[in-house]
Amino acid sequence: MSREKDAANYSVVVFAAIAVLLLLFPVAKIAHTVRIAVSYSLYPSLHYGAKYAYYIRNVPDNFVKLLETDQENRSLKEKVKGLEVRLQSASALEAENARLAAEMNLSRALPWTGAWARVINKTPADWYGSFFIDQGSERGIAVNDTVMGMDGGRAGLAGRIFEVYPKFSKVLLLTNSAASAVCSLAPDGLEALVEGKGTWMLKLNYVPEESNLAEGAEVLTSPGGLLFPPGVLVGKVKKVYQRESFMNFITADIVPAVNVNTLKEVFVVRRNLPEELLGARQAEK
């Protein structure tokens, strides 16, 4: 019993120490590499055996034909089922078509070049933190590209590209508690910092106390920010908090311009940021 207790005590110390070291030291690159491996392992592809003919070499022809008929029957049944589902989803596709057409018209009016992508996966544990889209480096998507969503006929900032894989990418949402953007406030053009809170709402910070910030004011990305193109709608002020006695700035709640819960497609704006600046950003991480 004592030996088991010792083993448990040593083990908890070792594992806890490794976990704390992982937390303390910058392992972003290693974690990134492992994340790629895990992501690939979560997209398994089915392989039909190439040795099929070898396994049936001694089976009589009529039995093989029977098997093949059965397989054909199964595949036809699957096809019929698929067609029935497609028939039923035709109205949903029609609605999607209308939505995409509207978004395409909207994107033509945008002053940036980029690519459309579909939201393919949201992790429940990180609902307001990140999601995956179905476009990756093969379509020219790069880290730190701006991700925009269309809501109510207007483009709004959703986040930025965080990790890029050949066929898909991970988007760090602005609502992530680790995300932020330098913004300017209408009508004065004052600059402040919008930060994610890990919920659907954003927080506006460092607003000078003398500013006349009002509820409903629009918050746009600022030319002073490096990551995002200027003039993109971030959200609207919902509630302004009065200055605390120990602070010389005021804060506010911001309703994001893009609702993460209803986002189905996003527009990825290619930023083509200079390497030196990207290097600086990586070093900051």
Added chain:
Amino acid sequence: MSIILEVVVYLAVGAGYWWWGQNLAFFGLVPNLIFAAALCAAILAGPVKALAWGFFLGLYADLLGSNMFGGYALTFTIMAYAVYVMKRHFDMDSPFSQLVAALALSWVCMFFYQGLGIIFSRPGSLDLRVFLAEPFLNALAVPVMFQVLFRLKRRFGVL
């Protein structure tokens, strides 16, 4: 052979959680199968193996997220140790005690992870919906997960 099966079970738990999140999420809520597996492994396995399962399942959860790397690994490791201490005093094999333990430990783990966020990253607001509902889903998932792992242990010597 047993170690290969353990790796398969480990990957299956992670892939199962991923699949459930993609296909069966209800209002963005799913039982945290990784937490459930870590808790059940802590109940079923010996102390060293239980801690290893907690640590590696935590790493898997860290890989799925975008926040601090190692946070869940530390949380589940300490949870496994706490369960090891607890099971010497309580009967953890009955579904009711597993249900209560899952409910309580879900909240404890959430608070602990938030605490780690304050220390190592930055304070993040806890989603109230997840905070209120997920522990109950976990409590329902743990007895089922326990039965699955118990059968695997009895039949194949996993854990």
